[in-house]
Amino acid sequence: MSDTIKLNRKDFRSDQTVRWCPGCGDYAILAQVQKVLPDIGVPKENIVFISGIGCSSRFPYYMNTYGIHSIHGRAPTLAAGLKLANPDLTVFVITGDGDGLSIGGNHLLHACRRNVDINILLFNNRIYGLTKGQYSPTSLPGTRTKTSPMGSLEQAFNPISVALAAEATFVARTIDREQRHMGEILRRAAAHRGTSFVEILTNCLIFNDGTFSDVTDREIRDDNRLRLEQGQPMIFGQDNDKGIRMSGCFEPEVVSLDDVDAEDILVHNDKLEGSQLAYMLSRMTRPDFPVPFGVFRDVDHLTYEEGVFQQVERAQAARGVGELKDLYVASDTWMVDDDRNGHNGHKGAIHDED
Amino acid sequence: MAEPGKPVQIKVVDDVVIRFAGDSGDGMQLTGTQFTNTAAIIGNDISTLPDYPAEIRAPAGTLAGVSGFQVHLASADIHTPGDEPHVLIAMNPAALKASLRNLAPGGTIIVNTDEFTRGNLRKAEYESNPLEDDSLQNYMVHTVPITTLNRNAVEDIEGLFAKGINRSRNFFALGLTFWMYDRSLDNTIAWIEKKFQKRPEIVEANRRALQAGYNYGNTTRTFQIRYRVKPAHLPPGIYRKITGSEAIALGMVTASELADKPLVYCSYPITPASDILHNLASLKHFDVRTFQAEDEIAAMGAAIGAAFGGAFAATGTSGPGVALKSEAINLAVALELPVVIVDVQRGGPSTGLPTKVEQSDLLQVMYGRNGESPVVVLAPSTPSDCFDITIEAFRLAVRGMSPVFVLADGYLANSAEPWALPDPESMEPIAVKHPKPEDFQNGSKFLPYGRDPETMGRPWAIPGTPQLEHRVGGLGKQPGTGNVSHMPEDHQQMVAERAAKVASLVDVIPDLKVIGEDTGDLLVIGWGSTYGAILQAVQRAQRDGKRVSAAHLRYLNPFPGNLGDVMARFDRILVPEMNMGQLAMLLQARYLQEINSLPKVQGQPFKISEIRNKIDEILSQGLGTVGD
Numbered sequence A: 001m002s003d004t005i006k007l008n009r010k011d012f013r014s015d016q017t018v019r020w021c022p023g024c025g026d027y028a029i030l031a032q033v034q035k036v037l038p039d040i041g042v043p044k045e046n047i048v049f050i051s052g053i054g055c056s057s058r059f060p061y062y063m064n065t066y067g068i069h070s071i072h073g074r075a076p077t078l079a080a081g082l083k084l085a086n087p088d089l090t091v092f093v094i095t096g097d098g099d100g101l102s103i104g105g106n107h108l109l110h111a112c113r114r115n116v117d118i119n120i121l122l123f124n125n126r127i128y129g130l131t132k133g134q135y136s137p138t139s140l141p142g143t144r145t146k147t148s149p150m151g152s153l154e155q156a157f158n159p160i161s162v163a164l165a166a167e168a169t170f171v172a173r174t175i176d177r178e179q180r181h182m183g184e185i186l187r188r189a190a191a192h193r194g195t196s197f198v199e200i201l202t203n204c205l206i207f208n209d210g211t212f213s214d215v216t217d218r219e220i221r222d223d224n225r226l227r228l229e230q231g232q233p234m235i236f237g238q239d240n241d242k243g244i245r246m247s248g249c250f251e252p253e254v255v256s257l258d259d260v261d262a263e264d265i266l267v268h269n270d271k272l273e274g275s276q277l278a279y280m281l282s283r284m285t286r287p288d289f290p291v292p293f294g295v296f297r298d299v300d301h302l303t304y305e306e307g308v309f310q311q312v313e314r315a316q317a318a319r320g321v322g323e324l325k326d327l328y329v330a331s332d333t334w335m336v337d338d339d340r341n342g343h344n345g346h347k348g349a350i351h352d353e354d
Numbered sequence B: 001m002a003e004p005g006k007p008v009q010i011k012v013v014d015d016v017v018i019r020f021a022g023d024s025g026d027g028m029q030l031t032g033t034q035f036t037n038t039a040a041i042i043g044n045d046i047s048t049l050p051d052y053p054a055e056i057r058a059p060a061g062t063l064a065g066v067s068g069f070q071v072h073l074a075s076a077d078i079h080t081p082g083d084e085p086h087v088l089i090a091m092n093p094a095a096l097k098a099s100l101r102n103l104a105p106g107g108t109i110i111v112n113t114d115e116f117t118r119g120n121l122r123k124a125e126y127e128s129n130p131l132e133d134d135s136l137q138n139y140m141v142h143t144v145p146i147t148t149l150n151r152n153a154v155e156d157i158e159g160l161f162a163k164g165i166n167r168s169r170n171f172f173a174l175g176l177t178f179w180m181y182d183r184s185l186d187n188t189i190a191w192i193e194k195k196f197q198k199r200p201e202i203v204e205a206n207r208r209a210l211q212a213g214y215n216y217g218n219t220t221r222t223f224q225i226r227y228r229v230k231p232a233h234l235p236p237g238i239y240r241k242i243t244g245s246e247a248i249a250l251g252m253v254t255a256s257e258l259a260d261k262p263l264v265y266c267s268y269p270i271t272p273a274s275d276i277l278h279n280l281a282s283l284k285h286f287d288v289r290t291f292q293a294e295d296e297i298a299a300m301g302a303a304i305g306a307a308f309g310g311a312f313a314a315t316g317t318s319g320p321g322v323a324l325k326s327e328a329i330n331l332a333v334a335l336e337l338p339v340v341i342v343d344v345q346r347g348g349p350s351t352g353l354p355t356k357v358e359q360s361d362l363l364q365v366m367y368g369r370n371g372e373s374p375v376v377v378l379a380p381s382t383p384s385d386c387f388d389i390t391i392e393a394f395r396l397a398v399r400g401m402s403p404v405f406v407l408a409d410g411y412l413a414n415s416a417e418p419w420a421l422p423d424p425e426s427m428e429p430i431a432v433k434h435p436k437p438e439d440f441q442n443g444s445k446f447l448p449y450g451r452d453p454e455t456m457g458r459p460w461a462i463p464g465t466p467q468l469e470h471r472v473g474g475l476g477k478q479p480g481t482g483n484v485s486h487m488p489e490d491h492q493q494m495v496a497e498r499a500a501k502v503a504s505l506v507d508v509i510p511d512l513k514v515i516g517e518d519t520g521d522l523l524v525i526g527w528g529s530t531y532g533a534i535l536q537a538v539q540r541a542q543r544d545g546k547r548v549s550a551a552h553l554r555y556l557n558p559f560p561g562n563l564g565d566v567m568a569r570f571d572r573i574l575v576p577e578m579n580m581g582q583l584a585m586l587l588q589a590r591y592l593q594e595i596n597s598l599p600k601v602q603g604q605p606f607k608i609s610e611i612r613n614k615i616d617e618i619l620s621q622g623l624g625t626v627g628d
Helices: A024-037 A054-062 A074-083 A097-103 A104-116 A159-165 A179-191 A278-282 A305-317 B028-041 B094-098 B116-124 B146-154 B162-167 B167-179 B186-195 B200-219 B246-259 B274-281 B294-307 B319-335 B363-369 B385-400 B411-413 B488-507 B526-543 B562-570 B581-591 B608-621
Strands: A048-050 A066-069 A089-096 A118-124 A168-174 A194-202 A225-227 A244-249 A251-256 A290-298 A333-336 B009-013 B017-021 B045-051 B067-072 B087-090 B110-114 B138-145 B225-229 B237-243 B263-269 B288-292 B312-317 B337-347 B376-378 B401-411 B415-419 B471-473 B519-527 B549-555 B555-557 B570-577 B596-600
Touching: A024 A054, A024 A118, A048 A054, A054 A066, A054 A089, A054 B288, A054 B471, A074 A089, A074 A104, A074 A118, A074 A305, A074 B263, A074 B288, A074 B294, A089 A097, A097 A104, A097 A159, A097 A251, A097 B581, A104 A118, A104 A159, A104 B294, A118 A179, A159 A179, A159 A194, A159 A278, A159 A290, A168 A179, A168 B186, A179 A194, A179 A290, A251 B488, A305 B186, A305 B288, B017 B028, B017 B094, B017 B225, B028 B045, B028 B067, B028 B087, B028 B167, B028 B186, B028 B237, B028 B415, B028 B488, B045 B411, B067 B094, B087 B094, B087 B167, B094 B110, B094 B116, B110 B167, B138 B562, B138 B581, B146 B162, B146 B167, B146 B200, B162 B200, B162 B274, B167 B186, B167 B200, B167 B225, B186 B200, B200 B319, B246 B263, B246 B274, B246 B288, B246 B312, B246 B337, B246 B385, B246 B401, B246 B411, B263 B274, B263 B294, B263 B549, B274 B288, B274 B411, B288 B294, B294 B312, B294 B319, B294 B337, B312 B319, B319 B401, B319 B471, B337 B385, B363 B376, B363 B401, B363 B555, B363 B581, B376 B385, B385 B401, B385 B488, B385 B608, B401 B411, B401 B526, B519 B562, B519 B581, B526 B549, B526 B570, B526 B608, B562 B570, B562 B608, B570 B581, B570 B608, B596 B608
Parallel strands: A048 A066, A048 A089, A066 B471, A089 A118, A118 A194, A168 A194, A225 A290, B009 B225, B017 B087, B087 B110, B110 B138, B263 B288, B263 B312, B312 B337, B337 B401, B376 B401, B519 B549, B519 B570, B570 B596
Antiparallel strands: A168 A290, A244 A251, A333 B237, B017 B067, B045 B067, B045 B415, B237 B415, B376 B555
């Protein structure tokens, strides 16, 4: 069957025409997902893509796997139910900054908290695209749109911080323009047991072009981003001449490597059980800090569905696999005899249920 | 047992309605349940009405805090918890005041006089002590200092704290009631011993309190008459007591076993539907997978995901939860997946009356969604029918690949009656077909929205099946392929197909049965939990020579195929329902026949007499006048 035949990216293309705007960052994500999936060792009939509503959420239609294009913000709920029906499936949730952090914020939090074994890919373009350009929960304060002509007044969500606060066991960030990096992150996310949360920065050419230009423009990007590598010191810059050092009371600072000892530079560790380091990194934003890319946290916890099935097994071990005839018996049963004299001699045994 | 030689008379009665009433913290639900259990075990027919406040502990002694439990036990087949209690056990002034207006004239009242203090009378808004003025002269009042007597019985128990002493006084009241009705204490003692096995002092206190109450009846001469209700003539079999919530839970597990499917039940806590989740959470050994969602929407979403994955998926909620789930229910309509949605209706609008009954969600579940959104709607008539209808709901959901509503209500969910244990061997399996790759080998193409010519359902192809990968979604579709389409003809066809699919279930649902003559002056049509009250009102009218029949709708969408014909054979139609006339409106619109509506929205079930009186009122009007 298909798991013995090596698949390639074409096997994951559906027969539907992709209808994102020309130049949309979503194309790059689609291409990379289709490239990575043949390598994760899962037959394509065991893969399900579930999305909400928005530009990004058209994604499942373009994947030749099982898929649901659901309703706004609710994809994580469908994913959780699906994993309870069949825990063997590999499930991807495709969402955006509006879908996942505004209307669906609650579900995103609870999916992470439960550690359902799903992969949440949040396409963050800091704008509502499909409704034609209103500010989103990740739009930077002051963003001017049709609904915020004088600039938006709201503090933006930091998706990585949100996921960490929600106890996600795998949290990572990548970007549409870095295909190889995205591929690595997607592979690690798929391999992770439990909820994987991946923020993918993506450019909306029509309504928010260049929102991430300081980390994509060739001339400046290397000075503005920090690649997180497990066990590696946090060094960045066009000439690899800058690093991150802890100072004071858990405050990071950017230092020049010329001025400090190499051992003072912070070394990345995404396996820490506590999420303090990951959270500190998530708070590093432009212009004071480089934007970190890579895996912030990758820890191994029991998944929600593993817990559910362990309880089923324990209940079956303790009480035997349920049989219908036992289901109906309660603590008190009584017999009505055939003689219709209303003689009721029999009193049922007391059972455990009550 | 009655002691021979005592000058106490035992009177055999056909039925009795007893109401236990006290403060929310007085344990009245437990007391009523224990009394009911013993009645059930000796073979009485029973019907109960728990009636409690929405607050867990409303201020003690106030009218808002009164918790009541009404039980009707009989030697005949009964269908309601009784219009009027014959006996009221009132643990404080508020309980007396709140329950008195329903008490039958000449009824018996047992009051705990210790609680008739000035403060408690004030909290109950009494201007004078009803035990001292003549306001209770039409009743048989027994004043019993329950608190004092109980304290005397239990206060020397080692390890029992002051709070525990008074906590057992409901067992004193229960013991006294057992004596009055010539019932053994054995079953309740066994229950106490098991329930509190880790707290020997509590076992001792409750046991002593129970016995002291019984002995009080036996040794004082306050009560001249004891009553005996003989066992009812129920069909032979093994019985248990069951509530609607229990029956729904058992029905869900049964349906999943009949289909050899795991049950995934996704729900968010809401009164009065939470008991279904409680019941199912303890049945994991049946491979029941319960999911306590973060909100109502998530519960519905998870159920849809589970159904897509091939499980038997269900959710349960009440009216406000249905409102939240509506968008997701519509997704299930568009995805055409089998999901069972239980709505345990309560008083609305908004938060309304969380612990009180109403049937006002009918139009919400029929029409409360955007677009043309037909779903199957069923309604159980009794607590035990909740079992059958839940299985039927899954059967129809799978056949029609459609969401199916079960419209229960707070009264059905909490009310208990005897239930003959079903025989699993005699139940028909639920056939579920998932397409396989080999079904499409001879050139036929898998169409996610291709329709079974017989059922009009689409194929339930589930993830994990090779070669049948497909995408479904809430957007407009091309018929057959399910591909996104905004073409005018495609949309019209898909809307029509979904409607026709639900409507076609009329072919597999049973015809409506008429209880009584097939033709007559008046047909009383009901749905849901009004069944018992309507049936008994109509039977009484029939005994009085009226040409009245009853018909009960368990299927509300689609209606039974013969409904229009049945209605046309009667001069008048009466529809009693616990809303402002929602079924009446549907029937009138569909069958163009004039309907007399009997609405009731008081948070309480219909009394038999209310329907019986309305029957007379309608029959006394000349033909051609509009009722209501």
